Amino acid sequence: MAETVQHVEIRPAFRTIGTCEIEIPPPACIVIFGGFGDLTRRKLMPSLYRLHKQKLLPEHFFVFGADRVKVERDQYLETMRTAVKEGAPADYDEEGWADFASSLHYASFDFDIAETYVSNLKDKLVPLEGKYQTAGNRIFYLAIPPTAFETVVLNLDKAGLSKMRKSGYPYVVIEKPFGRDLESAKHLNRILQACFSEKQVFRIDHYTAKETVQNMLMFRFANAIFEPLWNRNYVDHVQVTVAETLGVEHRAAYYEEAGVIRDMFQSHLFQVLALTAMEPPVTFEADAVSDEKNKVFRSIRPFPLERLAEFVAIGQYGKGEIDGEPVPAYREEPGVSAASPIPTYAAMKIFVDNWRWTGVPFYLRSGKRLKRARQEVSIHFKAVPHLMFADMLENSIEPNTLIFRVHPDEGIGLTFQTKKPGTRFCLSPGPMVMNFSFGSAGLDAYEWVLLDCMLGDQMLFLREEAVEQTWRLLTPLIEKLEATTEAGIFPNYASGSEGPEEAKQLFEKSDCTWMPL
Numbered sequence: 001m002a003e004t005v006q007h008v009e010i011r012p013a014f015r016t017i018g019t020c021e022i023e024i025p026p027p028a029c030i031v032i033f034g035g036f037g038d039l040t041r042r043k044l045m046p047s048l049y050r051l052h053k054q055k056l057l058p059e060h061f062f063v064f065g066a067d068r069v070k071v072e073r074d075q076y077l078e079t080m081r082t083a084v085k086e087g088a089p090a091d092y093d094e095e096g097w098a099d100f101a102s103s104l105h106y107a108s109f110d111f112d113i114a115e116t117y118v119s120n121l122k123d124k125l126v127p128l129e130g131k132y133q134t135a136g137n138r139i140f141y142l143a144i145p146p147t148a149f150e151t152v153v154l155n156l157d158k159a160g161l162s163k164m165r166k167s168g169y170p171y172v173v174i175e176k177p178f179g180r181d182l183e184s185a186k187h188l189n190r191i192l193q194a195c196f197s198e199k200q201v202f203r204i205d206h207y208t209a210k211e212t213v214q215n216m217l218m219f220r221f222a223n224a225i226f227e228p229l230w231n232r233n234y235v236d237h238v239q240v241t242v243a244e245t246l247g248v249e250h251r252a253a254y255y256e257e258a259g260v261i262r263d264m265f266q267s268h269l270f271q272v273l274a275l276t277a278m279e280p281p282v283t284f285e286a287d288a289v290s291d292e293k294n295k296v297f298r299s300i301r302p303f304p305l306e307r308l309a310e311f312v313a314i315g316q317y318g319k320g321e322i323d324g325e326p327v328p329a330y331r332e333e334p335g336v337s338a339a340s341p342i343p344t345y346a347a348m349k350i351f352v353d354n355w356r357w358t359g360v361p362f363y364l365r366s367g368k369r370l371k372r373a374r375q376e377v378s379i380h381f382k383a384v385p386h387l388m389f390a391d392m393l394e395n396s397i398e399p400n401t402l403i404f405r406v407h408p409d410e411g412i413g414l415t416f417q418t419k420k421p422g423t424r425f426c427l428s429p430g431p432m433v434m435n436f437s438f439g440s441a442g443l444d445a446y447e448w449v450l451l452d453c454m455l456g457d458q459m460l461f462l463r464e465e466a467v468e469q470t471w472r473l474l475t476p477l478i479e480k481l482e483a484t485t486e487a488g489i490f491p492n493y494a495s496g497s498e499g500p501e502e503a504k505q506l507f508e509k510s511d512c513t514w515m516p517l
């Protein structure tokens, strides 16, 4: 079918929610490959619905779900309605849903067959674009297993759907993990480059859009008082913690291939690490920020593979209790092999070898089925050089700590010592806490990335070099662990616990404060 795209005047428009001014994107359609899948139901549909409710979607807009599952539009809408009710319960209402659902469409689709991208996608998109007047702007969101990325990208190109046109852009959004090692990531980057330009590629990591994570950049570079302290002279060590209470849920097929290092470290934790350690960018623009993050990745010391136990600890959850409820071991989860060697927990000690950070360890830890869901970055400052009241105090005093709380209770806290009133001489750590309170403008991470992609803003997305640099560091580590981990060592932590003992020892042996969850 010939493409006749209607021209719609594109004007930036803003909407004020609370104290936030948010730009409304120009007209667009979002084609979701994996439109029936887990990510679409858990994150994308609830986020799109909430954006719709807050009137933050473009006026001219529709969603086109594409997936292998053969269902009619009615059934598709019913499934998505359930997903939205579960994912956005506070915002759901029948009227809002009916309005949103009128712009949802679906086609069952075999991603492997090139011709179907014309008959089942292009030919269906064109009339919808006419109807909704989306000005030819298309976002192809690949919410599919990483093994399918290449086929879809190549077939989009073959069908003539990848090139920029005068009348509209095609963008492609790639979910993590981007490849499964350095080679596959490079290969995928080459395929993308052959079909799209870098400006059209949005490699997503929703952690970069979390409010506290974004705030770290502002906090560091908009406040003069911390920058002089932000280095090896004053910082003893840094910790990044991402602890989940959730287990693998129904994602065993993916997780058994990935494990915690591919799932959480390669992108999420390394992005947070880069924002903590990077130099001030020359300008606040996507490329400048990305350049500085890449310098951090390039400065990270490779893991000494012969002495891994000094730098890395891994674990897998056994059965236990979460919030008083019994939960099964990882190996008992549906779809997981009974002798699975896949780690669900990792802790790492990392050194960033540059002028600012030489000698300062960065401790990263993340795991599933832990005692408490907690995500934070803590900067542990050095102890005072001489404690003149040492003789008078019963306990040693804790050095200052600056904590960026990503979840829960988003905010920033600084602990320092204060004297307690009384006749005995007594110091106690006092927290100074700033809670972020965004009211209704507290969009979640997926809402921000969806908005930014529609606005063509690549700040929160990863450039080609970032994914290759992180894989360069992690591929030898993962391969070594895969080759040497005896399945018999797992499970080594109970669900609902603090994680494996090996991780605690890794921290404590290095004189790093083990912060309980």
Ligand code: BG6
Binding pocket: 206, 244, 246, 263, 264
């Ligand atoms: C995803 C991982 O990228 O992030 C999941 O694949 C993990 O395993 C999730 O549960 C955590 O995201 P959030 O936003 O809930 O911290």
